[in-house]
Amino acid sequence: MPRPITWLDVFTATPLTGNQLAVVQDADGVDEATMLAFARETRLSETTFVQSANEQRADYRNRIWTVRGEVPFAGHPSLGTAVAVAHARGELRARYVQQTHAGRQPIEVELDGERRARASMLQEPPTFGPEAPAGEVMFVARLLAADADPRFPPQVVCTGLAHVIAPVRGDALERAAPERGDLRALLEPLGAVVLYLTAVDAGCATARARGFLLGDSGIVEDPATGSAAGPLLAYLHQRVGADRLTVHQGGEIGRPSVIDCSWEDDRPRVAGDVVIVAEGLVSL
Numbered sequence: 516m517p518r519p520i521t522w523l524d525v526f527t528a529t530p531l532t533g534n535q536l537a538v539v540q541d542a543d544g545v546d547e548a549t550m551l552a553f554a555r556e557t558r559l560s561e562t563t564f565v566q567s568a569n570e571q572r573a574d575y576r577n578r579i580w581t582v583r584g585e586v587p588f589a590g591h592p593s594l595g596t597a598v599a600v601a602h603a604r605g606e607l608r609a610r611y612v613q614q615t616h617a618g619r620q621p622i623e624v625e626l627d628g629e630r631r632a633r634a635s636m637l638q639e640p641p642t643f644g645p646e647a648p649a650g651e652v653m654f655v656a657r658l659l660a661a662d663a664d665p666r667f668p669p670q671v672v673c674t675g676l677a678h679v680i681a682p683v684r685g686d687a688l689e690r691a692a693p694e695r696g697d698l699r700a701l702l703e704p705l706g707a708v709v710l711y712l713t714a715v716d717a718g719c720a721t722a723r724a725r726g727f728l729l730g731d732s733g734i735v736e737d738p739a740t741g742s743a744a745g746p747l748l749a750y751l752h753q754r755v756g757a758d759r760l761t762v763h764q765g766g767e768i769g770r771p772s773v774i775d776c777s778w779e780d781d782r783p784r785v786a787g788d789v790v791i792v793a794e795g796l797v798s799l
Contacts, residue, residue, distance in 0.1 A: 516798065517797070517798050518541050518542060518545075519539075519796060521537070521603070521794050522535070522536070522537050522538075522792045522794070523538065523595040523791050523792060524536075524789070524792055525591035525595040525598075525772075525787060525789050526738075526739035526741065526765075526774050526787035527739075527770075527771070527772055527787070527789075527790060530790045530792055532765070532769075532770050533591075533738060533739055533770060533787075533790070534560065534765070534770065534772060536592055537557045538565065538596050539562070539563070539564045539799065540599065540600070540603055542565055542799075543566050550562075550564055550578060550585070551580060553580075553797070554580035554581060555582045561581055561586070561589050561591070561592040562579075562580050563577055563578060563580070563595070564578040565578075566578060572619065573612050575611065575613060576615075577592070577613045577615050583729070585616075586616075586708065587615060588615045588616065588618075588620075588638075590636075590739075590741015590743070590744065590745065590785055591739055593615070593620060593636050594634040594636055594786075594789060595789055597611055597613065598624055598632040598789045598791070599791075600624075606624075606626075607625065607626045608626070609623070610623050611624070617639055618639050618675070620637060620638060620639070623635050629791070630791045631788070631789070633788055634789055635786030636784065636785055637780065637782055637783075637784050638674035638675055638784070638785060639673075639674045641745075641746060641753075641782065642672070643750075643753065644670065644672065644673065644677060644707075645670070645705065646669060646670045646671075647668075647669040647671070647681075647705065649668055650663070652669045652679065652701065653681075655693050655694075655697045655700075656681070656683075656691040656692070657693060658690060659687075662684050662687035663684070664683055664714075664715065667715070667754065669682070670750060671705050672749055672750050673746060674742065676742045677705070677706050678707055678708060678709045678746050679701065679707045679710050679711060680711050680743070680746055680747055681710060681713070682712075682713050683713070684714065685723070688714045688723055688767075691712050693710060693734060695729065695734050698729060699729055702728075702729070709742075711743040713725075713747055719751050719760070720757070720761070721760070722760060722762050724740070724743070724747070725767060736768050737765075738764065738765035738770035738771075738772050739765055739770075739772030740764065740774075741774055741787070744762045744774040744776050744785055745782075745783035745785045746783070747760065748760045748776040748783045752783075757778075759777050759778070760777075761774070761776070773788070775787060
């Protein structure tokens with residue numbers, strides 16, 4: 516049956532930059548095999564399906580799919596989906612609680628006209644996993660051991676989805692070029708999804724980042740990883756007390772993005788601009 520689909524760019528105010536997202540609405544009854552097949556059809560880092568919530572105090576259920584399968588939580592698919600829902604409902608300002616496999620996340624949306632919006636989300640309280648040897652992580656990134664930021668060791672951090680947070684010296688970020696086999700060997704034993712290389716400034720108020728994850732046939736570099744920017748702030752909050760952070764990502768692949776993070780109620784709030792690029796119908 517025809518279902519509404521919205522195409523958005525997230526963590527940007529400029530169309531055709533940021534991180535792309537396709538949102539299929541009215542997706543009750545779409546089976547998981549079809550969700551995966553359509554995610555592979557779009558070939559985006561994530562595609563979401565909006566279904567009726569089956570938990571109390573949730574406004575809708577957000578099913579988030581990569582080309583490899585469903586994930587419990589993600590950043591730009593959460594913000595972008597909330598904007599698509601508000602746009603479809605004709606609501607210029609809204610507060611939603613989305614249901615994901617990771618829990619329930621409050622999201623605020625404000626639309627500016629027909630195509631532009633601002634959204635923010637409280638992620639789950641952080642959990643801190645093991646630290647990883649800096650030399651091994653730098654090897655996976657095809658960097659030198661000396662490229663690791665001596666202030667901060669790599670560590671697994673999760674606010675709904677686990678990432679390896681790996682601070683590096685500023686001049687090393689552009690040289691990173693991980694290979695598929697080594698990246699898999701690093702991430703899978705740690706239960707992590709993304710290697711998040713980040714160059715944090717001296718005051719821990721801004722950072723540049725690159726996020727690498729495994730795709731169907733190779734490594735995918737994410738233009739903006741909200742589910743890792745939140746853990747990065749949590750990491751810096753725990754170690755140096757940082758309560759605000761602006762992350763710049765995606766410039767190396769021609770899709771610049773900006774992610775704004777703040778600390779609130781013992782967890783990170785992640786915010787950014789969103790642009791609606793296209794709308795239509797898809798038969799699923």
